[in-house]
Amino acid sequence: EGTLSPHRANGEQEIDASLRPRKLDDFVGQQRVREQLRLVLQGALGRGEQPDHILFAGPPGLGKTSLAMILATELGSAIRVTSGPALERPGDLAAMLSNLTAGDVLFIDEIHRMARPAEEMLYLAMEDYRVDVVVGKGPGATSIPLDIAPFTLVGATTRSGSLTGPLRDRFGFTAHMEFYEPAELEEVINRSAGILGVDLRPDGATEIARRCRGTPRIANRLLRRVRDYAEVRSDGVVTVEVARAALEVYDVDELGLDRLDRAVLGSLARSFGGGPVGASTLSVAVGEEQSTIEEVCEPYLVRAGMLARTPRGRVATAAAWQHLGMVAPANAFG
Numbered sequence: 001e002g003t004l005s006p007h008r009a010n011g012e013q014e015i016d017a018s019l020r021p022r023k024l025d026d027f028v029g030q031q032r033v034r035e036q037l038r039l040v041l042q043g044a045l046g047r048g049e050q051p052d053h054i055l056f057a058g059p060p061g062l063g064k065t066s067l068a069m070i071l072a073t074e075l076g077s078a079i080r081v082t083s084g085p086a087l088e089r090p091g092d093l094a095a096m097l098s099n100l101t102a103g104d105v106l107f108i109d110e111i112h113r114m115a116r117p118a119e120e121m122l123y124l125a126m127e128d129y130r131v132d133v134v135v136g137k138g139p140g141a142t143s144i145p146l147d148i149a150p151f152t153l154v155g156a157t158t159r160s161g162s163l164t165g166p167l168r169d170r171f172g173f174t175a176h177m178e179f180y181e182p183a184e185l186e187e188v189i190n191r192s193a194g195i196l197g198v199d200l201r202p203d204g205a206t207e208i209a210r211r212c213r214g215t216p217r218i219a220n221r222l223l224r225r226v227r228d229y230a231e232v233r234s235d236g237v238v239t240v241e242v243a244r245a246a247l248e249v250y251d252v253d254e255l256g257l258d259r260l261d262r263a264v265l266g267s268l269a270r271s272f273g274g275g276p277v278g279a280s281t282l283s284v285a286v287g288e289e290q291s292t293i294e295e296v297c298e299p300y301l302v303r304a305g306m307l308a309r310t311p312r313g314r315v316a317t318a319a320a321w322q323h324l325g326m327v328a329p330a331n332a333f334g
């Protein structure tokens with residue numbers, strides 16, 4: 001995947017970890033979510049209770065994992081980290097749950113991808129701090145109820161719509177993460193530059209902030225690529241000129257759209273006259289999974305004003321035609 005992919009790249013875990021804010025006050029932006037979380041935290045701490053289960057919903061790279069870790073830190077609790085796809089067999093989840101100690105935070109990333117039997121086990125755990133462990137097979141199988149320690153489940157999903165009703169209902173609070181404003185991204189980039197020791201000028205930070213798809217993970221990655229360029233081809237100082245030249249090398253366009261974003265817009269315009277076209281047709285046309293188109297690509301294109309989702313399908317907006325340097329046909333816009 002390219003420089004602009006919001007997904008964590010291989011080997012990027014350590015960088016992610018070193019740049020991760022540790023406290024709620026260091027977490028930039030998402031003001032509503034921070035306020036909501038602070039209330040949930042302080043309410044529970046004040047009563048001496050375990051905080052409700054919390055769900056973070058939104059595109060990748062916006063800080064869901066960071067917030068889960070911050071939550072544990074602010075609670076003074078340990079955090080156990082796993083993911084939906086890792087919990088294929090209910091036994092995997094049972095083992096995880098029975099190893100919790102009181103007050104722990106259990107973080108399940110991509111919780112919408114958990115297998116159904118594990119999900120059903122989670123209902124009881126969330127509600128009653130209990131698991132039913134099935135022993136044996138066939139008619140002789142028995143189920144043994146097992147108490148587990150009180151814990152707070154923190155789930156993260158890029159697709160809150162595909163969570164089942166019963167699972168969604170068991171979260172006390174769902175935080176919807178938004179793409180970041182340029183000023184917030186500048187703050188993220190300046191903070192990271194400080195940690196990494198990059199000599200970043202304000203206009204350099206502004207340029208990177210404009211072109212990172214509203215996503216802190218991408219902002220941090222572009223900062224590292226621009227630093228490489230500054231050190232190798234220049235004197236190490238990241239100015240706006242250096243940032244522009246570097247982003248040119250990495251094929252990051254003016255608006256920070258990535259290859260897939262551009263493919264979707266291009267296909268919409270060239271093959272479908274600007275739409276409307278259904279998401280599944282579009283995904284076949286660009287050769288990418290529909291879930292990626294819907295969860296990663298479209299949210300940003302909608303936010304950037306390039307794409308509209310209508311009941312009859314996806315439509316390229318006037319801004320999209322302009323960005324592609326094309327003229328919209330007379331019957332465009334549905």
Ligand code: ADP
Nearest residue numbers: 016019020028060061062063064065066216217
């Ligand atoms: P997600 O779990 O939503 O994919 P992460 O929490 O892993 O996202 O965040 C990816 C990276 O972006 C982290 O390493 C962190 O450094 C940075 N980041 C995300 N949100 C913020 C923020 N609000 N302030 C500062 N850095 C952030």
